[in-house]
Amino acid sequence: MPTPTTDSxxxxxxxxxxxxxxxxxxxxxxxxxxxxxxxxxxxxRVVVLCEEPRPAYDRVHLTSYFSGTSPDELSMTNxxxxxxxxxxxxxxxxxxxxxxxxxxxxxxxxxxxxxxxLVLATGSYPFVPPVPGKDADGCFxxxxxxxxxxxxxxxxxxAVTGAVVGGxxxxxxxxxxxxxxxxxxxIVEFAPRLMPVQVDDGGxxxxxRTIEQMGxxxxxxxxxxxxxxxxxxxxxxxxxxxxxxxxxxxxxxxxGVRPRDQLARDCGLDVGERGGxxxxxxxxxxxxxxVFAIGExxxxxxxxxxxxxxxxxxxxxxxxxxxxxxxxxxxxxxxLSTKLKLLxxxxxxFGDAHGTADGCLDVVYSDSRxxxxxxxxxxxxxxxxxxxxxxDAEAYGTLRALTGSVPPVSPESLVxxxxxxxxxxxxxxxxxxxxAIICSCHNVTKGAIRGAVxxxxxxxxxxxxxxxxxxxxxxxxxxxxxxxxEAELEASGIEVDKGLCGCFSQTREELYEIVLALRVTSYxxxxxxxxxxxARGGDGCEICKPSVANMLATLAPAIGADAHVLDGEQSAxxxxxxxxxxxxxxxxxxxxVPRIPxxxxxxEKLIVIGEIARDFGLYTKITGGQRIDMxxxxxxxxxxxxxRLVDAGFESGHAYGKSLRxxxxxxxxxxxxxxxxxxxxxxxxxxLRYRGLRSPHKLKxxxxxxxxxxxxxxxxxxxxxxxxxxxxxxxGGNGGATxxxxxxxxxxxxxxxxxxxxxxxxxxxxxxxxxxxxxxxxLDRIPGGLDHVRDVVVHDSLGICDELERLMAAHVAHYRDxxxxxxADPEKxxxxxxxxxxxxxxxxxxxxxxxxxxxxxxxxLLQIGTRQMEGTATR
Numbered sequence: 001m002p003t004p005t006t007d008s009x010x011x012x013x014x015x016x017x018x019x020x021x022x023x024x025x026x027x028x029x030x031x032x033x034x035x036x037x038x039x040x041x042x043x044x045r046v047v048v049l050c051e052e053p054r055p056a057y058d059r060v061h062l063t064s065y066f067s068g069t070s071p072d073e074l075s076m077t078n079x080x081x082x083x084x085x086x087x088x089x090x091x092x093x094x095x096x097x098x099x100x101x102x103x104x105x106x107x108x109x110x111x112x113x114x115x116x117x118l119v120l121a122t123g124s125y126p127f128v129p130p131v132p133g134k135d136a137d138g139c140f141x142x143x144x145x146x147x148x149x150x151x152x153x154x155x156x157x158x159a160v161t162g163a164v165v166g167g168x169x170x171x172x173x174x175x176x177x178x179x180x181x182x183x184x185x186x187i188v189e190f191a192p193r194l195m196p197v198q199v200d201d202g203g204x205x206x207x208x209r210t211i212e213q214m215g216x217x218x219x220x221x222x223x224x225x226x227x228x229x230x231x232x233x234x235x236x237x238x239x240x241x242x243x244x245x246x247x248x249x250x251x252x253x254x255x256g257v258r259p260r261d262q263l264a265r266d267c268g269l270d271v272g273e274r275g276g277x278x279x280x281x282x283x284x285x286x287x288x289x290x291v292f293a294i295g296e297x298x299x300x301x302x303x304x305x306x307x308x309x310x311x312x313x314x315x316x317x318x319x320x321x322x323x324x325x326x327x328x329x330x331x332x333x334x335x336l337s338t339k340l341k342l343l344x345x346x347x348x349x350f351g352d353a354h355g356t357a358d359g360c361l362d363v364v365y366s367d368s369r370x371x372x373x374x375x376x377x378x379x380x381x382x383x384x385x386x387x388x389x390x391x392d393a394e395a396y397g398t399l400r401a402l403t404g405s406v407p408p409v410s411p412e413s414l415v416x417x418x419x420x421x422x423x424x425x426x427x428x429x430x431x432x433x434x435x436a437i438i439c440s441c442h443n444v445t446k447g448a449i450r451g452a453v454x455x456x457x458x459x460x461x462x463x464x465x466x467x468x469x470x471x472x473x474x475x476x477x478x479x480x481x482x483x484x485x486e487a488e489l490e491a492s493g494i495e496v497d498k499g500l501c502g503c504f505s506q507t508r509e510e511l512y513e514i515v516l517a518l519r520v521t522s523y524x525x526x527x528x529x530x531x532x533x534x535a536r537g538g539d540g541c542e543i544c545k546p547s548v549a550n551m552l553a554t555l556a557p558a559i560g561a562d563a564h565v566l567d568g569e570q571s572a573x574x575x576x577x578x579x580x581x582x583x584x585x586x587x588x589x590x591x592x593v594p595r596i597p598x599x600x601x602x603x604e605k606l607i608v609i610g611e612i613a614r615d616f617g618l619y620t621k622i623t624g625g626q627r628i629d630m631x632x633x634x635x636x637x638x639x640x641x642x643x644r645l646v647d648a649g650f651e652s653g654h655a656y657g658k659s660l661r662x663x664x665x666x667x668x669x670x671x672x673x674x675x676x677x678x679x680x681x682x683x684x685x686x687x688l689r690y691r692g693l694r695s696p697h698k699l700k701x702x703x704x705x706x707x708x709x710x711x712x713x714x715x716x717x718x719x720x721x722x723x724x725x726x727x728x729x730x731x732g733g734n735g736g737a738t739x740x741x742x743x744x745x746x747x748x749x750x751x752x753x754x755x756x757x758x759x760x761x762x763x764x765x766x767x768x769x770x771x772x773x774x775x776x777x778x779l780d781r782i783p784g785g786l787d788h789v790r791d792v793v794v795h796d797s798l799g800i801c802d803e804l805e806r807l808m809a810a811h812v813a814h815y816r817d818x819x820x821x822x823x824a825d826p827e828k829x830x831x832x833x834x835x836x837x838x839x840x841x842x843x844x845x846x847x848x849x850x851x852x853x854x855x856x857x858x859x860x861l862l863q864i865g866t867r868q869m870e871g872t873a874t875r
Contacts, residue, residue, distance in 0.1 A: 018045040019323065020105050020113050022095040022263065023121035027295035027312035028054035029076050031119060032087060035532045041085035047113050048087060049105065052144060055082075060309055063150050063173040066180045098267035100288055117290055117323055120264060120277060121316075124257035126306065129165065133227030138235030139251045142174040145202050151252065155181040159250040160852075161306040162186070163238055165224050166254035167194040172342040174252045175216055178344070182856050185216050186246055190223045190237070190255075198338060198349040203373045203390045204368055210345050210371035210391065219244065227251055259297045269560055272299040276660050281330040282322040283315050292319045302333040310334060310441040310473060335440045337403075339396045345371070348391035351386025351403040352377050360385055365415040370715065370739050374415040384408045397480035401436035401446065432466075438480055441473025446484060453488040461485050461712050500771065501543035503527060503535035507545060508696070508771045515551050521561040523548045523571050547771045550658055552696040554766055557810035564821050565657075577656035580832065581818055582638055585633035587857035590638060591631045592618070593655035595644050595691060598665045598683035598703075599626025608648040608785035612641060619854045625662035625700070627653060632855055634842050642819040651817040654692060658772075661700045663687035664712070668705030668722070677707035677722030682751070686720070689755065692815050693762065696769040696778075700735075714742045717775040718758055723747065729752045731761055732779035732786070740776040741787045746794055756805065760793040763804040765802035 019035070021028055022378050028048070035041050055077035061069070082089055093107045098118065106112045126141035128134050138158065140151050155162065155178070162178040164171045167189030178185040187194070193204025194211070208218055219240060228237035228245075238246045259276040270278040276299030278286045283298065285291045295312035308313065311334035322330030337350035355362055355377040363376045373389040376399070379385055389395070393413065407414065408431050432438075434447035452467040454460040461482050465471045471478045487495050499505040504527075506514065511526070520526045526548055528536045549570055554810045556563045562570050565578055566690055579581050582590035594609070609628050611618045619631040633641055645651075655661060667681035669675030683703040693699070702711040703720040713719025715735035721728045725748040733742030746757055769778040779786060791797040822828045833839040834846075848855040 016045050017043070017116040018047060018114060019050045019117045020115040020120065021046065021119045021121060022105065023123055023297075024048050024052070024056050024077075024089065025052035025121065026056055026059055026076060026294070027123070027307050028121040028191060030313045031121060031294060031320060032085070032213065033081075034317045034325070035080070036085050038320055038324045038326075040320065040324055041087065044116075046085065046087045047419075048089045049093055049095045049107050050089060050091050052146075054145070055089060055091065055658070057145065059143075059316045062145070063149065063177055065145070065161065066152075066177045069146065083749070084359050094316075095263060098263060098291075099290070099456050100216050100267050100269075103290065106296070109738065115290070117292070119319060120285075120291065120293040120297055121295050122260040122263060122297045125260050126156045126253060126704045127256045127258050128253045129224055129255055131226055133229050133235070134253070136227055136235050136251075137233050138249055139227060139253065142170055142177075142252050142254050143257075148177070148186040151250070152181060152248055156849075158234065159183055161246075161248045162250035162252065163248040164252045164254055166256065167191070167220065168197065168254065168256065169195065169338075169340060169342065170301035171254035172211070173644055174254050175211075176343045178250070178252070179214070179216060183250065185413075187211070187216060187218045188222055188224055188240060188246075188247065189218070190241075191699045191804045192221045192452070194218065194220065195342075198347065198353070199373075199388050199390060200354060200375065202364060202375060203347075203349075203388045204367065206368060206371050206373035206390045207342075207345060207347060209368055211343055213371075214343060215448050250433070251597070252339055255717045256703060257296065257307060259299070262295075263299055263842060264293065272303075272305070273715055274305075275299070276280060276305040278453040281318075281332050282327065283319040283331055284322060294319050300331060300333065306331070306334055308334075308336060310443075311336075312785060313441055313473065314443055325798055335400075335437065336855065337400050337440055339393055345391060346396075348389040348393035348400075349387070350396065350397040350400040351384070353807045355386070357385055363411040363415055367741065369670035370735070370741060372741075374737060376411045376415055378411050382411075384411070393610055397438070397477050398432065400440070401432045401480070402626040405433060406438075407431070417567050431482075437478045438484065439468075439470035439473065441477075442469040444468045444470035447705050449481065449484050450488050454492060456659065458485075459489060459494065500534075501541050503538070503540050506530065508551075509768050511548065511554075512551050512767055515548075515559065516555055519559045521552070521559055522796075523552070523573055524569060541769070545573040546575045546578070550694050550696070551579075554811070555807070557814035558807055563814060563816065564818060564828075566818075566831070571831075573696060580635055580638060581652060581656055582633065584658050585595050585631060585857065587848075587859055588843060589631065589857070590635060591629050591655070592627050592633055592638065592641050593623075593627060593653040594650035595653040595687070596627040596662075597691075598663060598680050599653075599685060600665075600680055605648060608644070608650075614682070616641060617848075617855060619856065626664050627662060629655070631858075632848060634846055636833050636839070636842060639823060639829055643823055646817070646820050646823060652692075652819045654818075657692075657694065658697055659692060659694050660687070660701070663690075664700075664702035664716075666703075666710035668703075672705060674708055675705035675722070677705055677727065678723050679711065679720075679722060681704040682727070682754075683711075686755075686758070686822060689812055690758075690762065692818070693766075693811055695762070695766050697772050697774045699762070699775070702740065715739065716742060718742075718761060720754065726750050729754060729757055729761075731789070732775045740780075743779065745790055760801050761789070763807050764789065764800075765794055767804075864875075 056073040058076055074620050083300050093109045095105050096108050097106045103110050104114050125822045126143050138154055141147055161184040163186040164175045165188050167187050173186050175185045175340045194203055194207050212218060223241040224238060225241050226239040227235055235249050235251055238248055239432050241759045261271050261275055263275050264277045265271055269285050272278055277297055278294035278299045279293050283292045283294055284294055294315040296307055314334055315331050318329045321726040339348040359380050360377050365374045375391050376387040377385040383406050387399055388401060436446045438444055438446050438449055448468050448471055449464060452464045456467050460466045464485050471481045486496050498507055500508050527540055552561050553565055562568050565574055582592055585591055612629050616637055621629045623629055648665055663683040663686045665679045668679030669677055699717045701718050702713040702716045704711040705722045713721050714730050715733045719730040719733055719742050727749045728747040729745045730742035731745045734805040765778060767776055834843040847858040850857045
């Protein structure tokens with residue numbers, strides 16, 4: 001590239017050279033940070049022209065708006081940073097023209113800014129297929145905060161059913177948003193599978209099954225032919241290319257994006273045949289060395305337009321380096337690995353995920369029932385080339401970092417579940433080479449993270465994040481980052497604080513032993529006698545208070561503590577849900593879930609639930625746990641609802657607590673011609689035995705009457721499957737956000753043997769698990785895993801089984817219904833008011849609107865104000 005002449009290199013105005021940035025999204029903000037890191041904000045005037053009415057925000061997590069994340073929480077712009085570096089940020093004033101000869105940019109407001117260096121970070125725009133009706137009222141795109149506001153307003157006022165055109169990353173997020181807004185949702189994808197870029201047919205099938213189980217309707221291999229409208233011009237339906245017609249009243253187009261390169265085209269910059277501003281390896285445009293392009297608007301030197309944030313960040317750093325005359329930095333391509341949680345499902349792909357390399361081989365584990373799919377692509381020499389993970393992406397960070405090397409264990413052991421023959425290999429940080437990329441967003445290696453600990457004396461994950469930027473992008477590497485930091489500290493001889501929190505240096509397991517052995521009956525006593533010196537006499541924190549309250553509730557019969565969670569000091573320690581013995585919902589109302597053991601209920605009791613829901617105006621929903629939730633109760637209504645339920649023979653279902661939820665069942669041999677045992681009776685017995693048992697996390701169970709497994713026992717914390725000779729016991733399953741098949745602990749058990757082993761297993765888990773640790777995670781973490789648990793629980797290798805059984809027997813003997821106890825205690829009843837100073841006044845903000853013959857929360861539209869940037873200079 002030719003060296004600029006002295007005249008052309010002169011500043012555009014005055015003595016201070018000017019950098020103009022067009023666009024202030026995530027990549028634009030990263031570019032500003034890179035300028036500051038190189039000291040360029042001190043030597044240059046920096047002007048930013050931003051189209052949106054707010055500064056850069058986290059577009060990756062845009063959908064979290066619908067779960068309550070505020071605009072401030074999504075913002076990526078620190079006002080102090082803008083002020084400190086004298087950055088002139090113009091919001092709502094996009095660039096409209098570029099005069100390359102005069103080296104000026106003109107904004108919509110008429111503002112004209114001369115530049116010495118121009119950086120285009122204009123991003124991309126949503127592609128809307130050219131189908132009839134695409135501009136009808138009720139059609140939207142899904143790209144900005146304003147888009148989300150418009151979608152929510154229409155959904156609330158006009159829509160019952162919505163459709164998303166596009167089954168890619170953003171399309172699935174949009175479908176999740178519609179579901180969260182209470183709409184029935186369709187997903188229309190032209191390709192034969194969902195997420196066609198990231199996953200293969202096997203991964204798409206696993207994802208499809210899981211999403212359909214959530215109640216969404218998916219149409220693959222079908223395109224949108226027409227959007228149908230009514231006389232008022234609003235959406236009424238869609239015609240698909242396969243002949244299907246959908247009755248919908250809201251359509252979101254999420255069929256991909258295109259580079260926003262019109263500004264570049266208008267001023268004569270070279271663009272690619274399919275779009276994108278053509279740049280070299282230093283992100284300079286091929287047409288003008290004073291103009292750079294970064295992010296989704298750029299056609300990189302390798303001929304690709306990158307739609308992910310990580311390559312955009314790397315381009316931002318490269319452009320800043322080039323402006324600072326550091327010609328060593330280049331961008332010639334990027335890692336396209338991604339890890340996301342879509343509709344609650346983990347999906348990840350990395351490396352050569354589709355196996356395009358010559359001679360590569362696939363190692364695949366698939367469980368369609370559990371929605372799991374894992375594929376590793378390996379070379380003939382054993383080199384890990386890439387992979388796809390659906391349903392369980394726990395190993396993503398480690399596997400991605402190992403890509404390009406030969407793993408120290410067989411590929412089969414990396415995809416098979418724990419408990420399977422040859423499966424469950426756990427690779428820790430020590431298995432990764434120093435050059436392994438841990439954070440692809442900021443291109444941070446394992447060696448850099450180790451250096452942050454050893455050379456820069458970082459001793460916590462937040463300190464390492466600040467030092468290296470690792471973990472500050474999409475966040476998918478944070479777990480591996482924590483493991484690396486802890487391993488490096490231990491290797492350096494630095495003591496790692498594994499205490500429960502800042503108040504206690506002991507782990508939860510150690511505190512449990514202290515409470516049990518010393519008969520500690522109060523949080524205050526435990527904190528003042530065994531807390532950290534600086535915490536004694538204090539109030540504790542929001543980590544240890546509910547954790548200790550949970551232990552005291554579990555051990556109350558054995559240590560002589562207050563048995564009820566709202567007794568005495570215990571009441572002040574509880575989480576929000578436990579505080580009112582009901583689940584807090586998003587509008588401030590509560591849900592009421594009575595226990596229905598084994599899912600068996602008589603018609604008379606069904607009628608009672610219906611009458612209560614009718615009389616109190618509650619929303620009713622049958623859950624996956626085989627019981628009925630009633631939503632929409634105000635806090636002052638809870639005791640009155642409980643009173644009617646208790647009078648009818650119901651009791652608390654403990655849906656609010658870290659305790660046993662349900663024991664599901666099929667109908668078993670009583671009704672089913674395949675059943676070999678009475679699964680309903682066993683489920684009822686188990687649920688009544690373990691009801692109210694407080695534990696580190698919630699507990700779920702199921703009993704299936706035969707090997708057909710209709711109750712899905714192998715996805716539960718403890719599951720039971722009938723055999724011709726008795727019962728098989730499975731443990732450590734999870735069907736939630738991180739699915740895991742349960743492992744077989746023992747087989748062909750009698751009723752008494754089954755109950756005894758479950759008693760031991762649950763009490764051993766409660767004794768040794770960490771705070772908020774499900775049995776599935778605990779089983780993978782505990783040294784020795786399943787084999788160790790089997791030795792302890794089945795073979796009594798530690799000699800503690802008698803004690804475990806005694807503790808469970810004490811719980812069973814002392815169980816009392818928590819709702820009934822409140823109704824019998826006037827002092828406890830006094831707490832159930834919205835306003836202490838006006839106990840008869842209901843909370844006016846808890847309101848509802850009708851929907852499908854029931855109610856739903858009346859939530860105000862998102863209020864997002866445009867805040868002026870303080871300290872923004874004008875010239």
